[in-house]
Amino acid sequence: MSLTLYSLCGTDPNRPFSPHCWKIVMALHHKGLPFEERPLPFTDIPKAEQGFSKTVPILRDGDQLISDSFKIALYLEDAYPDHPSLFGGEGGKAAARLVEGYSQTMVHPAITRIAVYDIHQMLGPVDQDYFRTTREVYLGKSLEAMHAEREAAIAALPAQLKPLRHMLGFQPFIGGHSPLFADYILFGALQWLRITTGSIHLPDGDPVLGWFERCLELHDGAGRLVA
Amino acid sequence: MSLTLYSLCGTDPNRPFSPHCWKIVMALHHKGLPFEERPLPFTDIPKAEQGFSKTVPILRDGDQLISDSFKIALYLEDAYPDHPSLFGGEGGKAAARLVEGYSQTMVHPAITRIAVYDIHQMLGPVDQDYFRTTREVYLGKSLEAMHAEREAAIAALPAQLKPLRHMLGFQPFIGGHSPLFADYILFGALQWLRITTGSIHLPDGDPVLGWFERCLELHDGAGRLVA
Incomplete structure (x- = not known):
């Protein structure tokens, strides 16, 4: 299992700032899932994962690719049902x-x-x-x-x-x-x-x-x- | 079992209008619980149930009295767990x-x-x-x-x-x-x-x-x- 989160940054990759990506950083920690974060500048997003999405977050989980923060949260809840719930029902x-x-x-x-x-x-x-x-x-x-x-x-x-x-x-x-x-x-x-x-x-x-x-x-x- | 909902009206008791009371009217129907609604003018509320509450809704359920719409919803969910859920978890x-x-x-x-x-x-x-x-x-x-x-x-x-x-x-x-x-x-x-x-x-x-x-x-x- 290998999880990669593509997120958003400016010139400093150590300061990712997108609100939608932060939702997923917190969701992955909540689920207890280790992941690698790859912050991208705005104009590099369309080059990631063969142009999979114009926006971040994008999550790669093995051979799965998901974009949109809410869809990613739903995916994590379904894919990792034995980890702490993100929704409480x-x-x-x-x-x-x-x-x-x-x-x-x-x-x-x-x-x-x-x-x-x-x-x-x-x-x-x-x-x-x-x-x-x-x-x-x-x-x-x-x-x-x-x-x-x-x-x-x-x-x-x-x-x-x-x-x-x-x-x-x-x-x-x-x-x-x-x-x-x-x-x-x-x-x-x-x-x-x-x-x-x-x-x-x-x-x-x-x-x-x-x-x-x-x-x-x-x-x-x-x-x-x-x- | 006998449920009474005290709600709010003006001069016409057939037109109860309080937003908080309507939440409970709908919640009682959702739970499938028959009830009697007793709409009161503003200044009659403190006279109901020996001055139990200054505001409506007030719910009487047998010997229980509850006021505040959210507290009433929580009460109904706890008291009638086998009826349709109001919260979904x-x-x-x-x-x-x-x-x-x-x-x-x-x-x-x-x-x-x-x-x-x-x-x-x-x-x-x-x-x-x-x-x-x-x-x-x-x-x-x-x-x-x-x-x-x-x-x-x-x-x-x-x-x-x-x-x-x-x-x-x-x-x-x-x-x-x-x-x-x-x-x-x-x-x-x-x-x-x-x-x-x-x-x-x-x-x-x-x-x-x-x-x-x-x-x-x-x-x-x-x-x-x-x-």
């Missing part, structure tokens, strides 16, 4: 899609507003061209204009985390007393923010900060290894 | 708290902005005084000022439903192929909007509208019985 598996929706439609845009210029600064020249073109079209403004609004974007982030804060009034993880893939979905988003900007920009005492720190401690501090 | 139970957080912190405020004046119009005079005082403090403006912004509030609702729309790209219910309590949490919110304003104000073709219509059909159309 069918209800948790189904609800994780709503958690993904919350993360991608409400948290990711808030993080993009903060981090987009910082991400650009982490990339090599060819990737910078690709990133600027695609993101400026998506955002409808220049990276420099986004950067000028960074403080306002940081101030707007806590409101997007209200659902998480509500949940933390009752339990330490989205998975309940211990984490599940739903936690890794939102951890991935904030880990992306942390690695690209140096902080998740939440005030001391915010329960979301406490939860994020608990996630950084998981699996022998796997998340904290990348600064 | 421990992962689903835990994730439902995040769904509750999303509903209450992102969807409820959007609905309140649309419906608050309409709710006031459904109430008797004593309840109207209570409602106006508490809500105007909470909202920081008069009910009439909120009513003047109703069209803008309706226009803002679809953005708050993006997580649900994302999920519906993969499956018909938050519970997966069939509904769970997580669906009833968000159904309750939109049913509250429907009963108090006559519509959920979403455009034809919105997948959220399709999901809501599917929920109205559940349990012999229990949700559609109240217009």
Whole structure:
């Protein structure tokens, strides 16, 4: 058995930052599966595994190739049923899609507003061209204009985390007393923010900060290894 | 076995409208448990069951009394384990708290902005005084000022439903192929909007509208019985 995870990096391969790849790093540790991570710059992704996917994460497990973070999590749950569950049953598996929706439609845009210029600064020249073109079209403004609004974007982030804060009034993880893939979905988003900007920009005492720190401690501090 | 659900109404006891009570109406039907619903005006709630709770839903099950919609759902799952599950396992139970957080912190405020004046119009005079005082403090403006912004509030609702729309790209219910309590949490919110304003104000073709219509059909159309 040999597992390889293709993930995303800028010029420094020791600082992979993709939120979707971090979900799978945590999921593989959760399952107790050793793996080799191969971070790739944006424009090298289409060259990996004979152009298998335009996006990472891509997981190779022996002769299996899977892309898309949620599909990879489902694959791992099916392929390794005797390892710790990522979903805690069918209800948790189904609800994780709503958690993904919350993360991608409400948290990711808030993080993009903060981090987009910082991400650009982490990339090599060819990737910078690709990133600027695609993101400026998506955002409808220049990276420099986004950067000028960074403080306002940081101030707007806590409101997007209200659902998480509500949940933390009752339990330490989205998975309940211990984490599940739903936690890794939102951890991935904030880990992306942390690695690209140096902080998740939440005030001391915010329960979301406490939860994020608990996630950084998981699996022998796997998340904290990348600064 | 005799189940009684205390819920919330205005002057018309045939139009109970509380989002939290609708979660439990659906949960009781889901469990296949017959029950008697006793809708109460706001200011009669503290008189029910010797002042057991300031809020509804309150469920009486024989000599048991439970308040708070999530606690009632947990109670039903424990007390009736051989009836259809409301959570689909421990992962689903835990994730439902995040769904509750999303509903209450992102969807409820959007609905309140649309419906608050309409709710006031459904109430008797004593309840109207209570409602106006508490809500105007909470909202920081008069009910009439909120009513003047109703069209803008309706226009803002679809953005708050993006997580649900994302999920519906993969499956018909938050519970997966069939509904769970997580669906009833968000159904309750939109049913509250429907009963108090006559519509959920979403455009034809919105997948959220399709999901809501599917929920109205559940349990012999229990949700559609109240217009």
